[in-house]
Amino acid sequence: MSEVLDVAKKDGRWTECPSCSEIIITKKLQENMWVCPHCEFHFRIGAKQRIDLVCDEGSFTAIHLEEHDADDLGAEAEEVLWGGTATIGGSQCVLGVMEFSYKGGSMGVLLGQYIILLMKKAQQSACPLIVICASGGVRIQEGIWGLLQMLRTSNARNATRDVPMITVFTDPTTGGVSASFASLADILLAEPGARIGFAGPRVIESTMKCTLPPDFQDSEKLLANGFLDRIVHRHDLKNSLSLFLRWF
Numbered sequence: 001m002s003e004v005l006d007v008a009k010k011d012g013r014w015t016e017c018p019s020c021s022e023i024i025i026t027k028k029l030q031e032n033m034w035v036c037p038h039c040e041f042h043f044r045i046g047a048k049q050r051i052d053l054v055c056d057e058g059s060f061t062a063i064h065l066e067e068h069d070a071d072d073l074g075a076e077a078e079e080v081l082w083g084g085t086a087t088i089g090g091s092q093c094v095l096g097v098m099e100f101s102y103k104g105g106s107m108g109v110l111l112g113q114y115i116i117l118l119m120k121k122a123q124q125s126a127c128p129l130i131v132i133c134a135s136g137g138v139r140i141q142e143g144i145w146g147l148l149q150m151l152r153t154s155n156a157r158n159a160t161r162d163v164p165m166i167t168v169f170t171d172p173t174t175g176g177v178s179a180s181f182a183s184l185a186d187i188l189l190a191e192p193g194a195r196i197g198f199a200g201p202r203v204i205e206s207t208m209k210c211t212l213p214p215d216f217q218d219s220e221k222l223l224a225n226g227f228l229d230r231i232v233h234r235h236d237l238k239n240s241l242s243l244f245l246r247w248f
């Protein structure tokens with residue numbers, strides 16, 4: 001029996017939940033928006049799937065980087081962040097969705113540029129901005145230029161502070177993204193069980209010479225300590241976003 005399971009897992013028909021170890025038929029998992037039906041574990045999903053889950057059907061129209069930025073790195077920035085306009089529950093918004101599977105959703109110079117462009121588009125069109133984050137932080141290979149994006153995006157957020165902004169933290173959102181524009185939104189939402197933080201637990205433990213509780217960067221802990229406004233189940237995300245958009 002276990003051999004049959006192994007084959008079915010390998011070809012993707014069945015998937016094992018990393019949280020409760022139940023074996024789930026992948027198609028059922030997909031129908032359940034990649035949420036484990038046994039323990040509610042939220043699997044990581046791609047930007048395209050997220051757009052399909054939250055936007056009204058066919059309403060997403062991509063916004064591209066300006067022409068002088070659209071070289072190879074520009075194309076890469078658009079792989080890390082899917083930016084565009086969309087309607088959610090009939091309300092218009094500018095939406096950015098980060099793709100963690102592409103180089104850890106890292107923020108380099110052109111990604112910073114792209115985020116700023118989305119902020120400006122939202123301001124010009126008087127629409128709220130929603131960013132669904134998933135990132136390991138700044139692109140460290142770009143050195144100080146990568147780190148500077150924290151400053152640039154925070155500054156741009158300050159300059160467009162009349163634009164209502166909603167951040168949805170998904171697993172994981174860490175480093176320079178959580179520590180810059182993402183946390184400067186008006187409404188901070190998160191998926192259940194998402195890891196959100198700046199430095200990883202091992203780095204903190206070795207620097208502070210202490211032992212951290214296993215859940216200390218989980219969204220539930222952050223909500224309890226006032227860093228988040230609400231934890232939203234993936235099944236309710238579209239409805240919640242549409243409710244908030246109607247407020248603005």
Ligand SMILES: [Zn+2]
Nearest residue numbers: 017020036039
């Ligand atoms: Zn499970």
